[in-house]
Structure formats: C-alpha cells, structure tokens
Amino acid sequence: AQSVTQLGSHVSVSEGALVLLRCNYSSSVPPYLFWYVQYPNQGLQLLLKYTSAATLVKGINGFEAEFKKSETSFHLTKPSAHMSDAAEYFCAVRARGSSASKIIFGSGTRLSIRP
Amino acid sequence: GAVVSQHPSWVICKSGTSVKIECRSLDFQATTMFWYRQFPKQSLMLMATSNEGSKATYEQGVEKDKFLINHASLTLSTLTVTSAHPEDSSFYICSAKLAGATDTQYFGPGTRLTVL
Numbered sequence: 001a002q003s004v005t006q007l008g009s010h011v012s013v014s015e016g017a018l019v020l021l022r023c024n025y026s027s028s029v030p031p032y033l034f035w036y037v038q039y040p041n042q043g044l045q046l047l048l049k050y051t052s053a054a055t056l057v058k059g060i061n062g063f064e065a066e067f068k069k070s071e072t073s074f075h076l077t078k079p080s081a082h083m084s085d086a087a088e089y090f091c092a093v094r095a096r097g098s099s100a101s102k103i104i105f106g107s108g109t110r111l112s113i114r115p
Numbered sequence: 116g117a118v119v120s121q122h123p124s125w126v127i128c129k130s131g132t133s134v135k136i137e138c139r140s141l142d143f144q145a146t147t148m149f150w151y152r153q154f155p156k157q158s159l160m161l162m163a164t165s166n167e168g169s170k171a172t173y174e175q176g177v178e179k180d181k182f183l184i185n186h187a188s189l190t191l192s193t194l195t196v197t198s199a200h201p202e203d204s205s206f207y208i209c210s211a212k213l214a215g216a217t218d219t220q221y222f223g224p225g226t227r228l229t230v231l
Contacts (some may be wrong), residue, residue, distance in 0.1 A: 042224050
C-alpha cells in the first residue's frame with residue numbers, strides 16, 4: 001500500500017530564506033508523487049507532480065521537488081520564501097498502473113513566513 | 116482550464132436535516148470524481164470515488180446510506196449528507212479527473228458544513 005509521511009507539522013522560515021518541506025513515501029514501485037498547497041478555507045492547488053520523467057520537478061510559484069528513489073523522498077523546496085507562501089502543504093502519492101486509483105495525502109505541513 | 120466548482124461554499128443546517136453539495140467540472144468532462152472530508156488542521160480523507168453512470172465506491176468506514184453520491188453526468192457529482200449531525204460538520208472537498216487522464220485531479224474550493 002502507498003503512504004506518505006511529512007516530517008514536521010509546522011515549519012517557520014524568514015521571508016527570503018530557503019523553504020524545505022520534507023516528504024517520504026512508501027511504495028513497492030516508484031509511484032506518482034504530488035505536492036499540493038491549500039490556502040485557508042480553500043481547496044487544493046497542484047504545485048507540481050512527478051510521473052517518471054525528470055527527477056527534478058519544477059512547479060508553480062518557484063517551487064520544485066526532487067524525486068530520490070534511494071531515499072524514498074520527494075522534498076519540496078523554494079530558494080526564497082515570500083509572505084504569500086504561507087499556507088498548508090500536502091504531499092500525496094498515487095499508485096501507477098490504474099487510472100482511477102486513489103490519491104493518498106500526507107498529514108500536511110503548515111508553512112509560516114516571518115517578516 | 117480545468118476548473119472545478121462547488122456549491123454551496125458554506126452551509127449551516129439543523130441536526131436531522133439533509134444537505135446536498137454539488138461538484139461541477141466547468142470546462143472539462145470528468146468521468147471520475149472524488150469526495151474528501153477534512154477536519155480542522157487535518158489532512159484530506161477520501162470518502163468515495165464516483166464514476167459517471169455507476170454506483171460510487173466508498174472507502175472503509177464511510178456510511179454509504181448517510182453520504183449519498185450521485186454522478187449523473189460527466190460534469191456534475193452531488194454529495195448528500197442525510198440526517199446530518201454535529202459530528203458531520205467538516206470541510207468537504209471534491210476533485211475531478213479528466214477523462215482519459217491518468218494522474219491529475221483538479222480540486223474544488225470546498226464546502227464548509229456546520230450542523231447545529
């Protein structure tokens with residue numbers, strides 16, 4: 001079964017600092033991996049996804065994530081945090097091989113940005 | 116493109132009443148839609164998978180008679196919370212998968228349900 005673990009329920013960084021949100025997955029074969037962002041009282045917006053091409057995936061708003069099979073990780077990074085990045089971030093996984101298989105979400109990491 | 120809407124965005128109802136939430140894919144056809152619920156400061160939990168024209172597949176522990184799902188067209192799925200109770204108060208989010216797509220779901224903005 002697929003699962004994802006997000007390390008750290010809350011991360012706080014200063015504006016302009018590096019953002020690093022950690023995600024590790026568990027899967028017998030490399031799955032599809034996603035990062036979503038959720039602003040208060042809103043739905044989820046896809047930041048980026050890994051399907052099987054380049055291991056370094058670039059997303060929207062300057063975010064990127066690197067798929068590392070040896071570490072079973074898919075950490076999300078952004079070189080310079082902006083106040084508007086404050087939100088809840090979810091790592092998610094979906095198994096390959098079935099177009100209708102469900103997405104499993106991590107527990108989420110709340111990102112706060114200090115002025 | 117790929118916009119999903121939900122209606123209403125929030126609803127308050129009395130205990131024992133039923134509430135219907137609509138999920139629409141505005142500019143694409145969605146053969147599969149998903150319904151999630153999210154409790155405060157928690158992750159999304161999949162409730163059911165809905166395929167157009169067929170019965171929904173519910174996750175373990177989700178009461179199908181309480182959470183009625185209808186997916187009558189390629190652009191509309193509805194979730195009806197029957198005989199709602201305060202413990203059903205939650206944020207309900209739907210997502211839709213493009214027909215033929217393999218991995219991307221597009222999420223609606225969510226519906227905040229409060230049962231008094």
